[in-house]
Amino acid sequence: MKPTLKIEGEYRYWEQGEGQPIIVLHGLMGDLSNFDSLFKYFSENGYKVIIPQLPLYTLPILKTNVKNLAKFVRDFLDFKQIKKAVLLGNSLGGHVALYFTKYSQRYVKALVLTGSSGLYEKSLGSTYPKRGDREYIRNKISEVFYDPAVTTDELVDTIMDTISDRMKVIKILALAKSAIRHNMAEDLPAMNVPACIIWGRDDIVTPPEVADDFNKLLPDSDLFWVEKCGHAAMMEHPALFNQILHDWLKVRGI
Secondary structure, X not given: OOOOOEEEOOEEEEEEOXXXXXXXXXXXXXXXXXXXXXXXXXXXXXXXXXXXXXXXXXXXXXXXXXXXXXXXXXXXXXXXXXXXXXXXXXXXXHHHHHHHHHHHHHHEEEEEEEOOOOOOOOOOOOOOOXXXXXXXXXXXXXXXXXXXXXXXXXXXXXXXXXXXXXXXXXHHHHHHHHHHHOOOOOOHHHOOOOEEEEEEXXXXXXXXXXXXHHHHHOOOXXXXXXXXXXXXXXXXXXXXXXXXXXXXXXXXXX
16 A cells, blocks of 8 residues: 655655654656655664655746755755755655755765766656657666566556656756756765665666766765666665665664
């Protein structure tokens, strides 16, 4: 059964558990459900897990960028009265976490990055197919994963619904361009927080060398590889992902 979506003012989010807050940030084409296993596991093991819906499609077009998504996260933490959080982000969500940390490091207990943009990423393409081209979309989504079986009909339906909306497509492209503009390479050495990097060895969206570069540039990071895994380790290997992260948090005393 899916968690109840809490709605308070402009915020929509999942929340469960008690303890150190973990704020989970989804990717550009992602969804809260991408983190089902993580949400359940950590909320039952001493953490408060909160997954907000990022306003990817509700910001004004001129404010649809990484900077304003990071501002949204800061406002959300203030709304929830959270002073220190573990920020966990996949893909664009990782990028937002990094941009947030650049300007609001006092809020950040630790960073967790998996398939994060911010240095380099290969998008699903600079143009989108004709609406209704279901097989093309299925094939493009399958490229994100090592195991094509992860590309369920439900996932295809979600993406199809998204790209059938012209304004959503415009905002997706705006965010993709914003991610390219906001390269974080020069900012990473100043991020003096513990960082856990969990990466799919077979990620072709943010290839393994991206993880290596994050590990070199962040001053206090640990890199963990997940074999036979693409861009979303928490979806393809949820049990292993949870174990790696939990062990790391315990070692770091978080």
